[in-house]
Amino acid sequence: MEKNIVRTRYAPSPTGFMHIGNLRTALYEYLISKSLGGKFILRIEDTDKCRYVEGAQDVIYSTLKKVGLIHDEGPDIGGDFGPYIQSQRKDIYLKYAMKLIEEGKAYYCFCDKERLENLKKSEDSLEYGGYDRHCRGLDKSFVDSMLKSNKPYVIRQKMPIDGSTKFIDEVYGEITVENKELQDQILIKADGFPTYNFANVVDDYLMGITHIVRGCEYLSSTPKYNLLYEAFGWKIPKYIHLPLIMGKNEDGSLSKLSKRHGSVSFEDLVNDGYLPQAIVNYIAMLGWCPNDNREIFSLEDLIKNFSIDRINKSPSVFDYDKLSWFNQEYIKAKSDDDLLQLFTPYIKKSISSSNIDYLKIVKTIRNRVTKLSEIPDMIDFIQLLPEYKIDLFINKKSKTNLENSLFVLKKVKERLLKLDIWNHESIHDLLIDMAKEMKLKNGTLMWPVRIAVSGKLVTPGGAVEILDILGKDESINRIDFGINKLENEGDR
RNA sequence: GGCCCGGUGGUCAAACGGUUAAGACAUCGCCCUUUCACGGCGGUAACACGGGUUCGAUUCCCGUCCGGGUCACCA
Numbered sequence: 001m002e003k004n005i006v007r008t009r010y011a012p013s014p015t016g017f018m019h020i021g022n023l024r025t026a027l028y029e030y031l032i033s034k035s036l037g038g039k040f041i042l043r044i045e046d047t048d049k050c051r052y053v054e055g056a057q058d059v060i061y062s063t064l065k066k067v068g069l070i071h072d073e074g075p076d077i078g079g080d081f082g083p084y085i086q087s088q089r090k091d092i093y094l095k096y097a098m099k100l101i102e103e104g105k106a107y108y109c110f111c112d113k114e115r116l117e118n119l120k121k122s123e124d125s126l127e128y129g130g131y132d133r134h135c136r137g138l139d140k141s142f143v144d145s146m147l148k149s150n151k152p153y154v155i156r157q158k159m160p161i162d163g164s165t166k167f168i169d170e171v172y173g174e175i176t177v178e179n180k181e182l183q184d185q186i187l188i189k190a191d192g193f194p195t196y197n198f199a200n201v202v203d204d205y206l207m208g209i210t211h212i213v214r215g216c217e218y219l220s221s222t223p224k225y226n227l228l229y230e231a232f233g234w235k236i237p238k239y240i241h242l243p244l245i246m247g248k249n250e251d252g253s254l255s256k257l258s259k260r261h262g263s264v265s266f267e268d269l270v271n272d273g274y275l276p277q278a279i280v281n282y283i284a285m286l287g288w289c290p291n292d293n294r295e296i297f298s299l300e301d302l303i304k305n306f307s308i309d310r311i312n313k314s315p316s317v318f319d320y321d322k323l324s325w326f327n328q329e330y331i332k333a334k335s336d337d338d339l340l341q342l343f344t345p346y347i348k349k350s351i352s353s354s355n356i357d358y359l360k361i362v363k364t365i366r367n368r369v370t371k372l373s374e375i376p377d378m379i380d381f382i383q384l385l386p387e388y389k390i391d392l393f394i395n396k397k398s399k400t401n402l403e404n405s406l407f408v409l410k411k412v413k414e415r416l417l418k419l420d421i422w423n424h425e426s427i428h429d430l431l432i433d434m435a436k437e438m439k440l441k442n443g444t445l446m447w448p449v450r451i452a453v454s455g456k457l458v459t460p461g462g463a464v465e466i467l468d469i470l471g472k473d474e475s476i477n478r479i480d481f482g483i484n485k486l487e488n489e490g491d492r
Numbered sequence: 493g494g495c496c497c498g499g500u501g502g503u504c505a506a507a508c509g510g511u512u513a514a515g516a517c518a519u520c521g522c523c524c525u526u527u528c529a530c531g532g533c534g535g536u537a538a539c540a541c542g543g544g545u546u547c548g549a550u551u552c553c554c555g556u557c558c559g560g561g562u563c564a565c566c567a
Contacts, residue, residue: 011567012567013566013567015567045567046567047566047567048566048567050566051566051567109565113565116564116565120564130563130564152565154565172496172497172498175496175497176496177495177496178494178495181494181495181496181562181563182563183563183564186564186565188565189565190565191565193565195564195565195566195567196566196567197567200567215561216496216497216498216560216561217560217561217562218561218562219496219497219561219562220495220496220497220561220562220563221496221562221563241497243497243498244497244498244560244561246559246560248503253559254559254560255560255561256560256561282504285504285505285516286504287504289504289505289506291506292506292515293505293506293514293515293516295504295515295516295517312504312505313497313498314497314498314499314560315497315498315559315560315561316503316504316505317503317504318503319503319504319517319518321503321517321518322503322504322516322517322518323517324517325516325517325518326517328530332530365529366530367529367530367531368528368529368530369529395527397527398526398527428526431526432526435526441526442525442526443525443526443527445526446526446527447526447527449526450526450527451527454527456527457527457528458527458528458529459527459528460527460528460529461526461527461528461529462525462526462527462528463526463527464526465526
């Protein structure tokens with residue numbers, strides 16, 4: 001192994017979806033290692049067989065790939081410290097647990113669930129952090145006989161009874177926890193699998209992880225980890241705890257971001273029409289900021305600028321408005337061609353006619369889209385003129401009413417009919433000229449036309465863009481329809 | 493409840509003993525305009541509270557309050 005190289009790891013459990021908080025942790029792990037020229041390792045923590053989810057690992061791989069967090073070692077690509085899936089490392093943990101038993105630092109515990117339950121209910125369960133250390137002093141011959149008769153057991157670590165454990169966190173500083181708060185933690189579960197805490201420590205050590213980056217919900221349990229490192233005589237890595245990402249509850253209170261806060265997985269957000277890069281950029285700014293006012297960062301820029309000492313301590317609230325703003329910025333930065341690619345599937349949801357030029361649509365909506373999912377509703381009128389009320393024609397600012405709208409529409413129809421070249425420029429010039437000729441405000445002429453061809457009060461793009469997209473025949477038809485509508489319904 | 497962490501506008505977030513306390517999002521107003529947007533300009537809005545330390549505290553210390561996290565054979 002290369003000396004002194006920074007190694008961070010992302011160690012998700014395969015739950016089947018990528019929680020945004022986890023993604024943020026992965027991002028920071030990646031940034032810390034890459035900004036320091038280190039390696040980023042992926043390890044799957046699947047020690048809870050009850051939670052096994054089919055295909056969950058693929059979600060992890062595909063998400064990391066989509067956002068560009070490329071790992072240097074992992075289950076799919078191997079590495080010198082594999083296997084990288086904990087269920088395939090089961091024997092390793094047992095071996096290390098046994099070592100602790102031999103050294104008198106851990107012990108077999110035969111307490112069953114029922115006893116533990118009762119213990120929790122009792123008053124003095126607060127002592128020793130919840131477990132009364134019933135099996136800590138068991139007679140060796142008794143243990144042997146229990147083992148021989150195949151009694152189920154767990155292996156627990158002996159925690160110090162008094163004193164305190166302190167450690168330095170790179171963002172929170174020195175933290176001290178009284179040892180009596182810590183119960184004799186379980187290392188190996190009755191099913192033979194290691195607990196998360198134990199597997200985590202063993203693997204981090206074996207895989208040479210130098211910086212442990214995780215959410216600060218682990219802050220108060222970190223001493224447990226350290227006591228394990230100490231029991232083995234291993235060097236304690238650097239700790240970097242990240243401030244939590246919070247979600248706003250319906251009653252206005254805050255809590256750790258979770259499903260009840262809406263779309264909180266990466267997939268949800270992508271399905272909602274947010275771009276992966278925008279998501280990454282946004283979550284990077286949740287808990288970290290550069291020393292200037294910059295907000296837009298590519299992953300490469302983040303690597304260049306990231307520094308641990310600018311990680312924030314206080315929790316932050318996930319804000320969809322701000323995410324939308326980032327998303328818009330990323331959309332605006334793209335070329336028309338890129339957007340055509342990106343928008344096409346969403347355009348197709350509303351438009352089936354084959355004679356519509358998608359690129360024209362892209363050009364007119366590109367500055368109005370905040371998330372891709374709103375595209376279909378934005379342009380549905382292009383496919384089919386919706387029903388509308390004639391008072392849409394009345395607009396104070398544009399100085400339009402039913403009468404002049406009808407008049408304008410008739411005139412415009414006449415002239416449009418004679419227009420041979422149908423494109424944005426020719427339509428634009430014609431209408432502007434007409435307004436001048438008729439001594440009307442541009443708006444007075446444009447408004448009725450836009451309403452007639454869209455049937456909507458608010459549209460992406462104005463009359464000219466819509467006429468251009470619709471084409472001559474359809475445009476004339478819709479204007480005709482508007483004329484009839486005004487003539488039939490206008491008097492009343 | 494014990495323990496741990498946090499507390500700058502509605503949200504994100506600068507400042508690291510002396511500033512008229514930045515900026516961004518949101519919001520409001522105006523301008524631009526062919527609706528809505530985009531863009532431009534401007535406004536409202538914050539150092540949780542009380543004690544210290546100091547010539548001077550948003551900044552350092554203590555307490556209070558508030559918020560969150562954690563106390564599993566889940567990770």
